């Protein structure tokens with residue numbers, strides 16, 4: 360048995376109320392205590408106060424207490440202390456200060472959402488009706504949390520923490536500075552990227568399909584064009600369609616659909632992608648602020664008190 364899901368993340372921001380309002384607009388359901396729920400997986404985002412924006416905690420579902428014991432011994436071999444209490448293991452990545460918690464919880468089973476009918480050359484799968492994507496009227500509400508992207512000043516240490524310690528598996532690498540890691544059948548649940556400062560680059564949220572990516576982003580941008588970051592496009596690593604928006608704290612949030620799924624580890628061979636190959640196959644060119652967010656310099660000056 361093993362790790363099986365990314366359960367939730369906690370983000371720290373200086374402006375909690377403003378950021379909470381953004382994620383409500385984004386389609387997450389606010390609860391009374393700073394938590395936000397997705398449609399299929401319940402409480403998955405916790406927003407707390409921090410002096411500068413950062414990833415505070417990642418929670419991961421494991422199958423059995425034996426999985427926690429195995430992680431504890433792997434972490435010990437890396438020289439990382441961990442604490443097991445009941446059905447929970449807690450450990451911190453010393454490079455980023457991010458707290459990881461493994462919880463023994465049931466696997467998430469999502470009800471299958473049928474793919475819409477698409478017409479194509481020589482193929483009329485939908486006749487006598489407009490497309491599903493133009494008939495939908497309700498607000499987009501993400502199904503579940505997909506992944507978080509963590510910038511680290513010590514790529515090797517943070518990658519080893521998640522992969523060799525906690526037990527994430529590597530799906531692909533970006534040469535020398537990026538690791539796509541999974542703790543479920545998703546191509547990636549955590550992407551570790553070498554950066555000049557530790558910060559939360561983005562979180563990503565699953566929606567039904569490409570139409571809901573477009574509808575969700577369109578609604579977010581209608582009164583707030585400044586939220587736009589990058590999209591619509593298709594990534595190479597993970598294959599997913601994407602559209603990135605920016606919250607009022609500076610974190611990016613992504614609507615995604617159609618991500619690669621790894622159910623048999625033997626049938627997936629990690630690749631080392633070079634340059635921007637892993638980034639995208641089509642879409643508008645990424646803005647420079649996607650790779651180096653506008654507040655990077657400010658984070659570098661403020662990061663010591665926030666993280667250490």
Ligand SMILES: [Fe+2]
Nearest residue numbers: 506561563613
């Ligand atoms: Fe992403």
